Amino acid sequence: MDKKRKFGIIIGLVLVIMTGLFLVNYLFFSAPQSQEENTVFIVNRNQTEVQTVDKLKSQRLIRNKAAFKLALFLTNNHTIESGGYNVSKNMSIWQLAKKLTASPDMKWVVVPEGLRKEQIGEILTKTFSWSDNELDKWNTEYTKMRIDYIEGTYFPDTYLIPVGESGFEIANRMTRHFDEKFAPYISQFAQQNILWTTGLKLASIIQREAGGKDDMPLIAGILWNRLNQGMNLEIDATVQYARGKTEAGWWAPIESVDITNIDSSYNTYKYKGLPPFPIDNPGTDAIEAVLHPTETDCLYYLHDNNRQIHCAKTYDEHKANIETYLK
Numbered sequence: 001m002d003k004k005r006k007f008g009i010i011i012g013l014v015l016v017i018m019t020g021l022f023l024v025n026y027l028f029f030s031a032p033q034s035q036e037e038n039t040v041f042i043v044n045r046n047q048t049e050v051q052t053v054d055k056l057k058s059q060r061l062i063r064n065k066a067a068f069k070l071a072l073f074l075t076n077n078h079t080i081e082s083g084g085y086n087v088s089k090n091m092s093i094w095q096l097a098k099k100l101t102a103s104p105d106m107k108w109v110v111v112p113e114g115l116r117k118e119q120i121g122e123i124l125t126k127t128f129s130w131s132d133n134e135l136d137k138w139n140t141e142y143t144k145m146r147i148d149y150i151e152g153t154y155f156p157d158t159y160l161i162p163v164g165e166s167g168f169e170i171a172n173r174m175t176r177h178f179d180e181k182f183a184p185y186i187s188q189f190a191q192q193n194i195l196w197t198t199g200l201k202l203a204s205i206i207q208r209e210a211g212g213k214d215d216m217p218l219i220a221g222i223l224w225n226r227l228n229q230g231m232n233l234e235i236d237a238t239v240q241y242a243r244g245k246t247e248a249g250w251w252a253p254i255e256s257v258d259i260t261n262i263d264s265s266y267n268t269y270k271y272k273g274l275p276p277f278p279i280d281n282p283g284t285d286a287i288e289a290v291l292h293p294t295e296t297d298c299l300y301y302l303h304d305n306n307r308q309i310h311c312a313k314t315y316d317e318h319k320a321n322i323e324t325y326l327k
Contacts, residue, residue, distance in 0.1 A: 037089040041100070042160065043082045045108050052080055052100075062093055071097040083107045084160050106160050111174075113156040113283035114207040116241065117143050119250055120154050120281070124170060127161075134167050142171040152200045152278025153178040181284065188291050203286040204278035208237035208251070211307035216289035221296040222311060231299070233268035241279040242266035302326065 041061060043052055049072075053065045062068045071093045072078055083104025087096060107127050111120055121138040124130060130138075144150055154171070155178035161170060182196070189199045202223060210216045226233055239254045242264035246252045259269045266275040298311035300318035304325035312318040 039087060039089070040106070041085045041087045042106075043080055043085070043100075043104070045082045045110075045158070047082060049080065056096070061087060061089060061091070061096060064093075068093050068097065072101070075101050077101040084162075104163070106162050109159045109161050111154065111156045111159070111281070113286070114280045115156065116250060116280050117151055117154055118245070120174075121167075124167065128163060130167070138167045138171070142168045145171075146175075148197055149175050150277050152204050152281055153182075154281045155181055156281050156283050157181075182287070185287055185291065192291065194290075198274065199287065199290045200282070201274045201278050202290045203282040204280045205233070205235055205237060205274075206289050207282035207286040208240075208280055209235065210286070210289075211303050211309060213285040213289075215303075215309045216286055217292060217294040218296060218298075218309060218311060219301060220289040220293035222298050222301055224293050225296070225299055227273070229299075230272065232270075232272050233274070235268045238266045238268045238275050238279055239264075241275070 039059075039061075041056070041059065047055075053062075053068055056062045056068060057065050072080075075097050078101065080100045081104055084106030085100055086105045087099055091099065109123060109127055111123065115123075118139055121130075121135050124138065125135045143154070154174040157177060159173065159177075161173065165173070182200075185199070186196055189196045202220070205223065206216050206219050209219050223233060223235075225231075236254050237251070239258050239262060240251050242262050243254065243258055244250070259267065263270065265271055266279065268275065296311065297313045299313060300315065300321075301309055301311040302318070302321055302325060303309050310321045310325055312321055
């Protein structure tokens with residue numbers, strides 16, 4: 001075989017290999033489309049890698065699942081964090097793998113029911129690495145701009161929040177969400193001649209006092225009884241709110257000295273009626289309990305060590321329950 005023929009064969013093989021590589025890259029690793037089309041790819045909390053790859057394929061962000069898994073394996077960081085990512089359909093698999101293994105553009109924030117706004121601020125600080133100054137502004141400025149939105153209106157839910165969003169913007173996001181969720185209840189409170197702010201205060205107390213949502217209507221009925229009879233509410237949670245954070249946390253059990261020494265309008269052992277503002281951010285179950293309380297003659301209640309509720313009509317019955325269930 002002469003040199004020219006060998007050279008021609010080599011050139012042919014090179015062309016075949018290059019064509020093959022081009023086709024493989026185009027069919028499996030290239031961007032699904034050439035034009036830029038921006039979108040947000042969301043990785044849900046507790047979403048598996050298999051689910052993520054399936055979602056990428058179903059949303060036409062990748063051409064081939066196996067090719068993406070290979071690209072993911074070859075990146076420095078193989079883990080995709082839950083959150084939201086600003087991506088485009090003109091990204092190659094390599095670009096997409098690099099993007100999704102970096103820090104997300106949006107992060108999940110879970111706000112449980114019954115937290116006071118300072119606790120929400122602590123969650124936000126941990127999630128977004130806020131400075132002490134930003135946390136202080138959350139507590140003293142961003143959440144105090146509207147009188148009826150000082151507390152109770154930072155709705156407990158799961159949020160997907162852009163990492164560049166300010167504390168002020170997050171406060172507005174949460175209160176807008178509250179407005180949406182609370183809107184159906186406004187007319188219901190009006191029909192019962194209850195101010196919505198009153199209903200929210202009571203819901204916040206019920207949220208902290210209940211052992212679970214099944215307790216809430218009964219506790220609501222008991223608290224309404226106390227209010228209607230002009231009794232002091234005598235709620236530990238309101239004193240905890242007035243006391244603030246201790247070494248044991250925000251909601252550590254109160255002591256008799258707290259009831260005696262804390263001279264606050266939130267101290268419902270000393271002052272009649274509801275506190276000036278809610279004491280936490282309640283969920284819809286507590287709000288509905290205020291509107292639909294259990295009819296009861298009870299004026300007192302306690303939870304045993306198994307969080308089962310026991311109510312009493314008189315203080316003597318309540319003392320007997322203490323002896324039976326708590327000693």
